Amino acid sequence: MVKLNKTDKLILSTLESEAKELTLQEIADKIGEPTKKTFKSLRKLFQNEFISTKARKYALIEKE
Numbered sequence: 001m002v003k004l005n006k007t008d009k010l011i012l013s014t015l016e017s018e019a020k021e022l023t024l025q026e027i028a029d030k031i032g033e034p035t036k037k038t039f040k041s042l043r044k045l046f047q048n049e050f051i052s053t054k055a056r057k058y059a060l061i062e063k064e
Contacts, residue, residue: 002044005041007031007033008041008045008050010031011031011041011045011051012045012050012060014031015027015051015060016060018030020059021059022057022059023056023057024039024042024056027042027058042058046058049061
C-alpha cells in the first residue's frame, strides 16, 4: 500500500468532488499548490492506479 501525503489526498478529494476530468493547472489552482508539486503527486497517483489520464486531463479510477 502506498502512503499518501496531504497533497495526494487533496488531489483525490478534489477529483472526487468535481466528478469530471481536470487539467494539471485546474487541480493546482483548486488545491492551492504549485504545479510542480501537484504534478509530482499526480504522477505518483497515476503510477499507483488511483487516477487515470487522457489528453492531459486527470480523473479518478472507479474502484469495483
